[in-house]
Amino acid sequence: MTWLRALGALAVLALVALAFWSTYQHGRSTMDAEWRATSAEQAEAFQRERNQASVAVLDWQEDEQEKRRALEDRLQVNDETHYKELLDAKKLQDRLRDRLATADLRLSVLLAGPTTATSGSGGVREASGSSGMVHGGARAELDPAHAQRIVAITSDGDEGLIALRACQAYVRDLRYKYDSVPP
Incomplete structure (x- = not known):
């Protein structure tokens, strides 16, 4: 038992x-089964987050590319404007040089002080002729070589000012891109 x-x-x-x-x-x-369901839910949530992040990055990248293209377009327009201004100034300076070289044009300067009277005139200045087109004080005509140098100096100055305006426009455009400050 x-x-x-x-x-x-x-x-x-x-x-x-x-x-x-x-x-x-x-x-x-x-x-x-519960762990698998929770794990699947977490995986789906993670995948949704990754998809949303990917879409956000792609949207941001597209916006940045559009901004870059717009900046490049503005800079291209600025470069073309700068080049045209330089070309126009150069043509104007070349015409001025040609006119000075052919004696078609003479440069004159306004004298700083009153001219002294010639001896024997009793201290009275000569009267200006009525045939001239110069109004105001006495003027002196410049030597053509000096006139050419003055034109060259002003040409360099004009080119410098045009380049300065182009640089300022470039900086304005870059500032607009990075600071979102309208130009």
């Missing part, structure tokens, strides 16, 4: 172990 009791105790122990094992397996499979 003891072996029957031992067999019954063993059967009860086997049933308890089987119940424990099936409960453990059921709980584990339920937890695995």
Whole structure:
């Protein structure tokens, strides 16, 4: 009879172990299913965030490219304007030099102080002739070589001013791009 009791105790122990094992397996499979569902939700959320971030980066990149293209277009227009201004100034200076070289045009300067009267005139200045087109004080005509040098100096100055305006326009455009301050 003891072996029957031992067999019954063993059967009860086997049933308890089987119940424990099936409960453990059921709980584990339920937890695995929940973990998989949570993991899938997290993966979907992460993928959505990545997609949104990618779209945001692509939009930002497109905006930056549009800004860069607009800046390049403005700079191109500024360069063309600068080149045209330089070309026009150079043509004007060349025409002026040609007119000075052919004696078609003479440069004159206004004398700073009153001219002194010639000796024997009793201190009275000569009257200016009525045939001249010069109004105002006495004038002196410049030597053609000096006139050419003055024209060259003013030409360099004009080119410098045109270059300065071009640089200022360039800086304004860059400032507009980076600071969003309208030009």
